[in-house]
Each structure stands twice: as C-alpha cells, then as structure tokens.
Amino acid sequence: MAGSSTVLSDDTLLSRIDRRLYSLEQVLSLVSGLAVFSLMILAVISVSGRNFFNVPLPGYVDWIEQAMPLIAFMGVAYTQRDGGHIRMDILVGRLKGRALWAAEFITTLAMIVLIALLIWGTFSHFQRAFDFNAPLWSRDSSMDIALPLWPAKLLAPVAFSVLLLRLCLQLWGYGRAFLSGAESPVAVPLIQSAAEQAQAEAEHVSGSPVDAPEDTQKETH
Amino acid sequence: TEWSVSLWGKRRAFTEHVEKLAELVSEKTNGEFTLNISYGGLSKNTENLDGISIGAFEMAQFCAGYHRDKNPSITVLELPFLGVQSLEQERALSQALYQHPAVVEDLARWNATLLMPSPLPQYNLVGVGDAPKTLADFEGMTVRATGGIGDAMAGVGAVPTSMSATEVRQALDSGVMKAVSFAPHAHMSFGTIETGNWWTTNLNPGTVNCPVVVNTDALEMLSDSEREALLSSVDEALDYYIEFYNDKTMSAWGPALDEKGIERVTYSDEEIAAFKEKVAGPTAAKWVEDNTAKGLPAQDLLDFVQGELAK
Amino acid sequence: MEPIDIGIAVSAGMLVLVLLGMRVAFAAGLAGLVGLIWIFWAKAGYDPSRFGKALTIAVKTAGQVPHSKVSSQALSLIPTFILIGYLAYYAGLTRALFDAAKKWVGWLPGGLAVSTVFATAGFAAVSGASVATSAVFARIAIPEMLKIGYDKKFAAGVVAAGGTLASLIPPSAILVIYAIIVEQDVGKLLLAGFVPGAVSALIYGGLIVGMALVIPNFGPPVRGFTWGERLKALPPALPIVFVVLIIILFIYNPFGGDAWGTPTEGGALGAFVVFLMALYKGMRWAQLKDALLETAKLAVMIFTIIWGVLIYVRFLGFADLPGAFSDWITSLDQSPMLTLVLILLAYAVLGMFMDAIGMLLLTLPVVYPAVMALNGGEMVSAADSAFGMSGPMCAIWFGILVVKMAEFCLITPPIGLNCFVVAGVRDDLTVQDVFKGVTPFFIADAVTIATLVAFPSIVLWLPSLV
Ligand code: NA
Numbered sequence A: 001m002a003g004s005s006t007v008l009s010d011d012t013l014l015s016r017i018d019r020r021l022y023s024l025e026q027v028l029s030l031v032s033g034l035a036v037f038s039l040m041i042l043a044v045i046s047v048s049g050r051n052f053f054n055v056p057l058p059g060y061v062d063w064i065e066q067a068m069p070l071i072a073f074m075g076v077a078y079t080q081r082d083g084g085h086i087r088m089d090i091l092v093g094r095l096k097g098r099a100l101w102a103a104e105f106i107t108t109l110a111m112i113v114l115i116a117l118l119i120w121g122t123f124s125h126f127q128r129a130f131d132f133n134a135p136l137w138s139r140d141s142s143m144d145i146a147l148p149l150w151p152a153k154l155l156a157p158v159a160f161s162v163l164l165l166r167l168c169l170q171l172w173g174y175g176r177a178f179l180s181g182a183e184s185p186v187a188v189p190l191i192q193s194a195a196e197q198a199q200a201e202a203e204h205v206s207g208s209p210v211d212a213p214e215d216t217q218k219e220t221h
Numbered sequence B: 001t002e003w004s005v006s007l008w009g010k011r012r013a014f015t016e017h018v019e020k021l022a023e024l025v026s027e028k029t030n031g032e033f034t035l036n037i038s039y040g041g042l043s044k045n046t047e048n049l050d051g052i053s054i055g056a057f058e059m060a061q062f063c064a065g066y067h068r069d070k071n072p073s074i075t076v077l078e079l080p081f082l083g084v085q086s087l088e089q090e091r092a093l094s095q096a097l098y099q100h101p102a103v104v105e106d107l108a109r110w111n112a113t114l115l116m117p118s119p120l121p122q123y124n125l126v127g128v129g130d131a132p133k134t135l136a137d138f139e140g141m142t143v144r145a146t147g148g149i150g151d152a153m154a155g156v157g158a159v160p161t162s163m164s165a166t167e168v169r170q171a172l173d174s175g176v177m178k179a180v181s182f183a184p185h186a187h188m189s190f191g192t193i194e195t196g197n198w199w200t201t202n203l204n205p206g207t208v209n210c211p212v213v214v215n216t217d218a219l220e221m222l223s224d225s226e227r228e229a230l231l232s233s234v235d236e237a238l239d240y241y242i243e244f245y246n247d248k249t250m251s252a253w254g255p256a257l258d259e260k261g262i263e264r265v266t267y268s269d270e271e272i273a274a275f276k277e278k279v280a281g282p283t284a285a286k287w288v289e290d291n292t293a294k295g296l297p298a299q300d301l302l303d304f305v306q307g308e309l310a311k
Numbered sequence C: 001m002e003p004i005d006i007g008i009a010v011s012a013g014m015l016v017l018v019l020l021g022m023r024v025a026f027a028a029g030l031a032g033l034v035g036l037i038w039i040f041w042a043k044a045g046y047d048p049s050r051f052g053k054a055l056t057i058a059v060k061t062a063g064q065v066p067h068s069k070v071s072s073q074a075l076s077l078i079p080t081f082i083l084i085g086y087l088a089y090y091a092g093l094t095r096a097l098f099d100a101a102k103k104w105v106g107w108l109p110g111g112l113a114v115s116t117v118f119a120t121a122g123f124a125a126v127s128g129a130s131v132a133t134s135a136v137f138a139r140i141a142i143p144e145m146l147k148i149g150y151d152k153k154f155a156a157g158v159v160a161a162g163g164t165l166a167s168l169i170p171p172s173a174i175l176v177i178y179a180i181i182v183e184q185d186v187g188k189l190l191l192a193g194f195v196p197g198a199v200s201a202l203i204y205g206g207l208i209v210g211m212a213l214v215i216p217n218f219g220p221p222v223r224g225f226t227w228g229e230r231l232k233a234l235p236p237a238l239p240i241v242f243v244v245l246i247i248i249l250f251i252y253n254p255f256g257g258d259a260w261g262t263p264t265e266g267g268a269l270g271a272f273v274v275f276l277m278a279l280y281k282g283m284r285w286a287q288l289k290d291a292l293l294e295t296a297k298l299a300v301m302i303f304t305i306i307w308g309v310l311i312y313v314r315f316l317g318f319a320d321l322p323g324a325f326s327d328w329i330t331s332l333d334q335s336p337m338l339t340l341v342l343i344l345l346a347y348a349v350l351g352m353f354m355d356a357i358g359m360l361l362l363t364l365p366v367v368y369p370a371v372m373a374l375n376g377g378e379m380v381s382a383a384d385s386a387f388g389m390s391g392p393m394c395a396i397w398f399g400i401l402v403v404k405m406a407e408f409c410l411i412t413p414p415i416g417l418n419c420f421v422v423a424g425v426r427d428d429l430t431v432q433d434v435f436k437g438v439t440p441f442f443i444a445d446a447v448t449i450a451t452l453v454a455f456p457s458i459v460l461w462l463p464s465l466v
C-alpha cells in the first residue's frame, strides 16, 4: 500500500504511456495538496477576520465545501498508480506469476466496471446542477453565498475519468503479464519481495537538509 | 404499491403530517398502498429533489432555502415580512401558490409535484451574550439566518450566515454565531436554548418554506383508488400537523424558556414597523429582479402572494 | 427476496471481493452499486424490460454520493490534521519530542520503545490523525530502535500502536466526526478523550516495560543523560505546548468566555503556526511540496474509502437494514451491559475489515440510537438509567468507547491502516511484519477498553467539570 509497492518501467509503449499519465496524475495530486493548504489559509483569514476585525469571511463554509472535492478526488488516480489504496493482500500476497496476474486482472476489471458506471452517475449529478440558460449556468448553488455547485460536481467525473485511464493501463499491464508469465512486469504496482526491497534500499541515498523523508520517491525507472 | 419517503433528522413536529399521511393512506387502502418513511437513509436533505428527479424514491420533504436555484419560484414564500400571522394562514397561502402554473412548471423540471406544505411559524432569534434591547444593537452581530430572514437581518446591520441546522449548536457554543433564527420546535430540538440566554418574541421577520413533493411519474402510475386515498388524506394530515404544532410545541415553548431562564426581548411596535419599512420593500424588489433574470414571472408570483394574503 | 436478504447477500459479496484483494474502497462501492441495482430491479418485479431503468436509477443514486458526502465542512478536519502532522515533521517538532522523551524515560527497561509511545502521546496533542502520526514517527523512531538492536517487527508495532493515541487525545478528527454524526457537544467529547488517551499511553508503556523485563535481548535501556541534558531537551519541544494551547482555546476557553472558534478552525490555525515554524526551520518549496503531496495521498486514500463505504451505506438505507438492526437490539432479552459488551465485540470483528472512519459512518446511524435507548433514552437522568449516567454523559462515554474501538481497528489485521502506513514508509517491512509486531498491543487495548467500561468516571469526570 501507500508507497510499499514499486512500479517498474522500460521502453515499451505501455511503459511510456504509464509515465506520461503518471506526470499528469502527479500534477493533479499536487492540486489536491494545494487545496489542503488553501483550506488552512482560509481558516486563518476567517478566524482573524472575525476576532480582530469583526468582519467574518462571508461564505466561509461554502468555500470549504467547494475545496473538499478537490482534495478528495484529484489524487485518486495517482494513489491507484502507486498501489496506495488499501487492500487486504494476505491472499494475493501468496500468489505468484500467472495466478497473481489473473487475480489482479479480475479485480482491476471489477474496478473498471464500477468506475465507468460512476462516471455516468457523477456526470448526471453534475448535469442536474448545470443549466446553460441560467445565470452562471447554475441550477444548484451553495446555501450561504450562492456559489454555483456545478464546477465542484464536475470534478468527480473528471478525476474518475483519469482513474479509468489508469485502470485500463493496469488491465493492459496485468493482461500482458499473464500472457507472458513475467515475474516483474512494467506499469503495474508490484508487491515487493524481500530481495527486491533489500536491493531498493541499497540503491537509496538517504538524508537531506531538513530531515526530509527518505522515501518520498520510490520510483525505480 | 410501496413508496419510499425521504425525510431527515428524526421524527418531530416538522414531520408529523407525513407520518399521519402514511397512517391514513395505509388505512384507506387496507395496507395495499404503504409509505415507507426513512429519516436520512435515502438521501442528503439538500439532495432530496435530485432523488425525486432520478426516481430513487417517490416522496420527499425539503426546504426552499437549501437550494434557491433548484426551486426559485417557491422562495417567494421566504421573503421577509410577508405578514403571515398563523400556521393556518401559512398553509392556505402555500397551498394556493403550489397551484400557480409557474410554480408547477418550476418543480416539473425535477419531475416533482408539490403535495403539501410544512407550515412553520415566524422565526425568531435565540442568542448568547447581551440581549439586543433595540434593533440598533444588532449592528455587527453574527446570526444564523437563511434566505429572506438573512436579508432582513442584514437590513439592521447584522451579519447573516446560512448553515444547516445540525451545525448550529456547535457554531453557537464556539462563539462563531451570536444568535440563531429558528422556529420554536427547532430551537428545542437543536439545543440552542441550552446555550442561549435571550429570545426575541416579536421580531417575526419571516419563515422558511418546506414542501413535501411526490415523483410525478409515480403519482400517475398509482391506481385511481390509491391516488384518491393519497390526495384525500392531505388535508387531514395537515389539520393534524397544525393541531400538533400548536398544542404540543407552542405550549412547551414558554415553559422551556422559563426553565432555562431565558430572557424575553420584546420590541416596540414603532421599531418593528421601521424595521419592516426598511427591509421588506427593497428585499422583495431585489427578489423580483434576480428571479426575472432566471426567466421566472417573478412580479406575477409576488403579486399573487400579496393578493392571497389580502383576501 | 426481501430487501434484508439482498442486504445480507451483497454484504457477503463485498467480503469476497475484499478477500480477493480488491481495493477496499472500490469493493464497498461496487457492492453498494450492485445492491442498489438489485433493490430497484426487485422493486420493478425483476421484469427484464425494466432492468435498464433500475440500472439508471441505481447508477444515478450512487453517483450522488461522492460529491455530496465529501463536500462537508466536518470532514475538512481530516486533511488539515494530516497536514499538521507532516508540517510538524518538517519543523523538527517530532524529532524534538522524541529526543526529549528519550532523555527523560529512556532509562526504563525497553526505554526507547517507551519513549516512542510517550512522544506519540505528546504529538497526539497537536495531531488529530492517527495515520499521519504513525507515518511521521515511523521515520524517526524506527531507525533509532533498530540501531540499538530492537526487533524490527516490534519497533514497527510500537509506532503503529502509538499512532492510535492521536485520536483519543484531543484534537481528534475521529472524535469530531463522531460528535457530528450523533449531534453532541464537540468540546465536551474532545475533553473526555484526554484522560482515556493518557491511560492508554500508560498501559502501552507498562506493557513494554513488562515485556522488556521478561524477554531477553529485548533492546537495552538508553542511560547516561545528565539532568542538564534533560533540561536542555525541553525547550525545542516547547512549541508543541504553544500549538496545544491554541487548539484548546478553540475547543474550550478555560479563561471563561467563548471559545475562539470551532475545532476545525483551531486545527487549521494550529497547522498554520506549525507551518510558520517549519519555514523558520528552513523548509522550502521542495519540502513543502513533499508535505503537500503526502498529505494529499493520505487524504485521498481516506476519502476514497469514505465515499466508497457511503455508497454501500446508501444501499443499506434502501434495504432498510439499519431499522431492522435497531429493532432487534432493543428487543433483546438480556442485561443492557451484556448487550453493550457484545456491541463492542462486534466492533472488534467489524474493525478487522474496515477502516476507522468508514466503520463509524457505517454503524453509528444504527448503533448509537440503539445504545441510547438501552440506557433509557436521550433525556434519561443518571438515577433512572441502565448504565448509571445521564443521556448526554452516555453519549460521551459511548463515543470514547467507540473511538477506542476504531483505534483498535487501525492496528488489527487484515485491514489496519496504521500498519499499512508504517509498512509503506519502511521499505524493509511488509504489512504482515507490522501486524506481527503490533499484536502485544491488542492485549493493552483490551485492558484499556475493559477499564473504561468498568470505570466510566475515567471518561466522564473531565467533561462533567465544565
Ligand atoms: Na490528537
């Protein structure tokens, strides 16, 4: 899970697409991080406005509610790419080779079905809040200062579409691994074996000025 | 036939007409047609109209002020100082407006048909800190007030914020809000009287409008006898609701204030008149302007409401 | 099939998907969606020509959940509290705390592990997220423990368990979420967590000392610090106290008068202060970017579980499972205390397969009213109640018990978030290693829970003072 799996790469088309998509996913994830940061700044403005200037920030809650989907959705594909969404790997952890890739292929396919349907569902949620003929195109707005809700509602199908792309790549990767019977295929998160971990560690150069984490990037390109 | 009904919170005075309706309908059809009421299990309260439009459930309650863009036509009933005096009058006014073609068309966008109102009395404030003895004392005060009530409070210099009822207690406890506007039943069920120390008896700036709607397709698919059983029960359910509200809630309100030692603040008639003068006209004018821009016959609706009230 | 049977069938299906290794968030979401399709199709009498309609309604109903459920002010606490954790790490606060703890209690048997527990407890007073606390301390404490010969698995277990303290000791995202779901006073609940959190930390510490005395080659004490060195270790950790003070003022103002704002704002302001400290300590864009990315990653992981589980919960609502459960619980012909203990045991089992917040979202709408009814209702007085406490006090007591169970679920296999995070930080550890290392702490948690059930006053005396 979060970080403990490695994604290998090589010169194949699959791997090149994987890395291309990964840089997009990283940007989206950073947007999510910046939204958290802005949440913090917003609170500081709201609190000091209310306590020191007697001018509460209008629509504080509305703005928070607008920022939350950014935080919750934008990094969803990035986390999937690195195998960061939690799962129980007691069973699959024991599988090897083709059996493992078959299991991964099936669960990935199940996720694709879910996400494809959810793109439909979340897009219809957006559509109900959107009206080309209304002021600000809004057919649903926030309670306090009437911010249009459609942009925030649109974030879900957008983020899920990127996730769908990612899942299709992984399905391709697992399918390819199943056919070739490869031990360590590219473009899919691998459950690390002890030996690989030892190697990864040996390659690692640790330490940096402000006791930065040793493991922020675990890419073995 | 079994209908799912989406309400929220828990069973309270505000939901008694739906409970009564379910009872009556089942009785009249010998259990052939039942209403299965869920408190919050089927949808978020601000998305009940979405659920109706999808067809996820057949009946729901919501408040117009939760989402003014979804139902602009009925927000006219939330304008401040309309001059509604009683629950009976609020009920008659709402039921009349719900028949207005522009309103029917507005709700039809959600595949919804308005069934009945949930009449609420005029809102008033419960607050913490020093009681505002005159309207001038509201200057700079943070108050929880939605829709037209918020507009009214802004008219006396208060700083209104809309927040959903469930967040109010925390906001009051933490000093984020100094006062909260609610109907009495909500002041009791959301605990504002636990923290507050004053109550305005006669500010009466307005109320909120919370209709019960049904999915239009589902209504049409009912057998004639089922539809008859449903529609003929509405008036009885509303009678029961109003009786319940007046008898149980309003009679518990005075003693509750006494028990908590809450100071009653009453403003002079001249002050209230001046307040109304300052707020009512401009807010209504602004409402007409905004909603005309949305393509609504706003002036018509306002005239209709004022005409009904003059009757 | 009755809706209830559909509910049970779909829940079994979800368990199979989880066992097969499908990511939990998506397994829950898929189960919920399939369940909704089933329910709406059943309502249409399984008429094949109406399957398309049922599918459309189900998909659109499920499609409401992600946006509608995550855009909540209450949940904004989660990313903010995670951010505090990472910023404090870059501000050097976590290292200072660990250093001070080491110098003060390192001489005990198992001293470095005890220091880790106390440092996480201290850090818990600024951090509201257990997962972030474990993630941060895995970087600081594990290497030091390994250096002096601790068992790798145990060292990881200490950090995973220590992290759970962050959700009892205020501030705590989970406690706030509980308060919001059950509509109780957030300030009192947060206060109530303080003593049980401290008790938990002491029990963890005691367990480690006991193990160190019994097990040979456990890990030597770290001795030889002078009193001068000990005193010098304190000032670098002091900023923590300052941040704690800010947060307390926002939750409950001990000087009289209003609190300064909501806990959410307090958390955000605390994060801002820590951010300024980190800037002062030399954090620049590169490190800030890392902190933000890591915050985003953890937050996304948690929110994905939240909306996934809530799609499933929406399905349960349509299947009317909560109502059936509540009726069943209150109809049981046995002592309320036995029922409560059984509920807590059910939490322990459920917690194995769920994450903490998902579990609370799933169960509280059903279980909380049932427990309040067991005690005699929301308005019951202490004298007339089953558990010997008034309605509001019972809400607080049960809240702390449930949150402690939720903490327990963060370290139990097969799905224990804290263990996943620790394994994620350390390349040399698998999740299974961490689960092995954390098992001794199950005993400690069982002791803590039993203590809190037997002596409710541990929970209630602080909130009853205000
Ligand atoms: Na904490």
Ligand code: NA
Pocket (backbone or CB within 6 Å): C351, C352, C353, C354, C408, C409, C410, C411, C412, C413, C414, C415, C416, C417
């Ligand atoms: Na668990």
